[in-house]
Amino acid sequence: MDEFEELKNTVLSCQKCDLCKTRHHVVFGEGNRHAPIMCIGEGPGYYEDMQGRPFVGKSGVLLDKILDACGFSRQEHVFIGNIVKCRPPENRDPTPQERGACMPYLTKQIELIAPKIIILLGATALKGLIDPNARITKVRGQWMEWNGIQVMPTYHPSALLRNPKLKRAAWEDFKLVIDKYRELVDQTHYCANH
Ligand code: URA
Secondary structure, X not given: OOHHHHHHHHXXXXXXXXXXXXXXXXXXXXXXXXXXXXXXEOOOOHHHHHHOOOOOOHHXXXXXXXXHHOOOOOOOOEXXXXXXXXXXXXXXXXXXXXXXXXXXXXXXXXXXXXXXXXXXEOHHHHHHHOXXXXXXXXXXXXXXXXXXXXXXXXXXXXXXXXXHHHHHHHHHHHHHHHHHHHHHOXXXXXXXXX
16 A cells, blocks of 8 residues: 555545544545645535545535646546534534644645645644644735745635635635646646636
């Protein structure tokens, strides 16, 4: 078994925090295990917990639409993960203890996938990976670096569903990702919209 499969098995049987008591499924993440792009969300919601897959509810439908508009797919270009792998009851924010317990799994995923670009979806992902005091409204659309990897923070798809006026700014952020993808990964990447 390779290291990635081993990590997946460890995560699927994790009992490091109390979320293991209420979860139906652990959501390890999915996509290309060697993806050049990682998208990182907050944590599973109801549908993700039921299916064991990331971003399969309403915000997942929107995320897939955005990725498609960029010429990216889950299968080929992207691996989708989360800050916490188990659903917090009633979709409350994950606690610092829950985030702390789960974070080493995410950093190991990043290390093994070795993406060229990380897209942080929303405040929890931004605070979890970069800085607990960072504000998504302030820093979205600005390139950052994490361990040598280019990082683009943007709004969470659920924020775009709550407030469609934010979609314009989010599309600007994704256009920067397309540019960076052409620069770092594939000069010839085709996207009908940019
Ligand atoms: N929201 C997230 O942050 N992650 C998911 O997997 C689904 C919804």
